Amino acid sequence: MASALNNFTWDFKLYKQWFGSREVALKWMLVVILLFPFFAATWEMKETSGFSPLQVLGLMVFVFGFLFYVRKSTRTPNLTIAFFIFIFLFVLNHFLVFGFEQSFSQFGQSIRAILPFVLFFYFRKHLNSVIDIEGFLITFLIASVFPIGTLYYEILFDPIVEVYNTESRGGGLRLSGFYADLFGYMSHLICGFVCYCYFYIKNSNRKKKHFVFGNFGFIIVLLIFLVGVYNLRHQASWAVSIVLLIVFIYFIRKKVSVLQLAIFFVIMFGVGIYFYFEIFEVLYAKDISVAEGNADDSRALNGRVWIWRRYFAYWEDFNILSQVFGSGLAQHEKAKVMMSGGMHNDYVRIFFTTGIFGILCYLYFLLTVLRSSFKPMIVEFKFLLLANLIVVAMYSISSLPLLASGAMMYFVTAMFGQTNKRGIW
Numbered sequence: 142m143a144s145a146l147n148n149f150t151w152d153f154k155l156y157k158q159w160f161g162s163r164e165v166a167l168k169w170m171l172v173v174i175l176l177f178p179f180f181a182a183t184w185e186m187k188e189t190s191g192f193s194p195l196q197v198l199g200l201m202v203f204v205f206g207f208l209f210y211v212r213k214s215t216r217t218p219n220l221t222i223a224f225f226i227f228i229f230l231f232v233l234n235h236f237l238v239f240g241f242e243q244s245f246s247q248f249g250q251s252i253r254a255i256l257p258f259v260l261f262f263y264f265r266k267h268l269n270s271v272i273d274i275e276g277f278l279i280t281f282l283i284a285s286v287f288p289i290g291t292l293y294y295e296i297l298f299d300p301i302v303e304v305y306n307t308e309s310r311g312g313g314l315r316l317s318g319f320y321a322d323l324f325g326y327m328s329h330l331i332c333g334f335v336c337y338c339y340f341y342i343k344n345s346n347r348k349k350k351h352f353v354f355g356n357f358g359f360i361i362v363l364l365i366f367l368v369g370v371y372n373l374r375h376q377a378s379w380a381v382s383i384v385l386l387i388v389f390i391y392f393i394r395k396k397v398s399v400l401q402l403a404i405f406f407v408i409m410f411g412v413g414i415y416f417y418f419e420i421f422e423v424l425y426a427k428d429i430s431v432a433e434g435n436a437d438d439s440r441a442l443n444g445r446v447w448i449w450r451r452y453f454a455y456w457e458d459f460n461i462l463s464q465v466f467g468s469g470l471a472q473h474e475k476a477k478v479m480m481s482g483g484m485h486n487d488y489v490r491i492f493f494t495t496g497i498f499g500i501l502c503y504l505y506f507l508l509t510v511l512r513s514s515f516k517p518m519i520v521e522f523k524f525l526l527l528a529n530l531i532v533v534a535m536y537s538i539s540s541l542p543l544l545a546s547g548a549m550m551y552f553v554t555a556m557f558g559q560t561n562k563r564g565i566w
Contacts, residue, residue, distance in 0.1 A: 149272065151279060151340075159276045166209045167267045171280050173202055177548050178287045178329070182319035196249065203256050206263040213266045218561040221509055227502035228258055230495040234469030238480060241472050250481060254494075257543045257554050264558035274559070278336040281552055285329035289369065291318045292326045296372050316372055320547065323373045324540075328549035330373075331381060334366045335528045335552075338389045342521040345396040356401060360408070367412065379416065381535045385528055386412065392524040445485045445539060452479050456493060467496040482545045487537035490544070507534065513560045529556035 149155065160171065177198070186193040235251040268274050295301055295316045302317055317323050344354040352358050370382050390405050397405075455475045456464065463471035468479050479493035492500040507530065514526035533553050536542040542549055 151275065156276065156279055159272060160280075163273075163276075166213060167273065169205060169209075170202075170263070170267070171277070173198065174277075174280050174548070174551060175284050177551070178284055178325075181321075181325055181547055184321045199256060200252060203252055203259055206256075206259045210259070210263045210266055215266050215269060217265050217269075218563070220561065221506065223502040224506040224509075227495060227499050227506060230467050230499040230502075231255070231258070231491070234467035234476075234480065234494050237467075237469035237472070238477050241469075242477055247477060250477070254480070254544060257550050260551060260554040261558050264555040265560075268555060268558060269562075275340075277555060278339060281329075281548070282333055282336050284548065285333040288318070288320075288326055288329045289333065289365070292316060292330075292369055292372070293365075296368065322545075323375055324545065324547045324549065326369065327373055327375060327378055328547040328552070330366060330369045331378065331385075331532060332549055332552040334362070334382075335385065335525065335532070337362055338385075338528070339521050339525045342389075342393055342396060342524055345393060356404060363408065377536055377539050381532060383412070383416065384531055384535065388528060388531065389524065392520055396520065448483070448485065449489050452484070452489075452493070455479065463496065465496045465498050467499060468493045470496075482541050485541065486539060487533075487541050487543050490541065510557060510560050516561075516563055526556060526559060529553055533557075 160168070163171065180195045180198045183194040187196060232255055235254055239247050239251045268277060291301070295318055300316060301319060317325060320326065341354050341359060344350045353362070367382070370378050386409060390402075390409060393405065394402055452475065455473065456468065456479065459468065459471040459473065463469075463473075468476040476493075480490060482490070484490040484493065488500070491503055495503065510526070510530050514523060514530060517523050517526065529552075532549070533542050536546070536549075540546065542553055544550070546553075
């Protein structure tokens with residue numbers, strides 16, 4: 142089975158043939174992935190016209206994703222009942238908040254919050270073969286050319302928009318280019334690197350392989366990745382990047398020569414030393430102060446702990462039904478904020494949205510994803526699924542990978558959609 146899955150080698154001709162032969166039900170989403178970086182650059186238009194092409198694209202993806210999901214009759218492996226309970230509570234609470242607010246703005250926020258789960262079910266039905274999954278990964282890599290190219294224009298020549306971090310956040314210029322925030326870049330750096338590592342592992346045993354998947358090619362790609370992450374000056378992204386590298390080396394250890402493995406360890410050691418002495422104390426200065434007792438613990442994670450405490454105070458006054466099953470049941474004016482991106486943490490946002498019962502169901506789902514990631518027979522698929530879980534689990538601590546993460550949301554929902562699909566792997 143392993144050899145059968147690795148018989149084809151991607152090149153432009155194969156990709157063109159694959160793309161052209163896909164059904165409309167999948168092809169339209171591939172076009173969305175390719176165009177997303179350009180639509181994401183239009184976000185500022187909502188300030189002048191009231192909405193942006195990016196928002197229109199999001200609504201279109203929501204509608205078409207749902208329609209193509211319900212129209213396709215393909216059977217997929219069952220998910221745990223806990224996940225469906227979580228989805229029910231999540232959607233119910235957003236409907237309740239929309240009914241309470243009755244505003245166009247809240248309608249948009251609810252659609253935006255539910256969209257990742259529409260994408261999850263869509264991808265679960267429409268990515269059902271190795272070649273389609275790999276074609277999706279290559280499509281994502283192609284889509285990453287523009288944002289990463291723009292990022293390196295800013296690094297090498299001139300910033301498009303100058304936004305400076307405060308001293309407590311490490312200072313320095315934070316690049317975001319044409320995008321609303323750094324995730325316009327980071328989503329393609331992180332997920333693009335995961336895509337590359339997948340194909341590197343797949344090609345590692347081949348005698349004849351493209352230059353990109355050789356040792357020198359790996360070093361070039363790694364430098365592009367790390368220099369990009371460094372210049373974006375984002376705490377969570379450094380943590381995610383280092384963990385991804387460690388996991389990558391773990392999965393590659395038996396597929397490369399001793400010399401190659403030694404090179405990887407030297408690179409990792411160098412990155413670790415540089416991170417500790419040149420980045421850690423600067424970028425994590427505020428959190429270090431909190432840990433040492435020199436600052437109030439509410440300042441941890443760039444002040445996010447203060448935000449969570451503020452809204453937990455409202456949550457404590459909700460009735461028991463709202464606490465157990467979601468803040469939407471409270472019909473409280475603060476519920477819309479508690480269920481929004483203002484929490485800067487997907488665990489807290491989901492906790493407020495679905496209550497104690499809902500967050501337990503969600504965490505149980507993540508455990509099933511973790512268990513599922515060790516089931517595939519093929520090493521590169523194990524890496525892909527586990528790396529995806531790492532990205533979501535770690536970013537969720539201080540960011541919103543399932544809400545406000547740009548193209549990352551498409552990538553992670555597509556990979557989550559492969560949960561328990563043992564027949565493919």
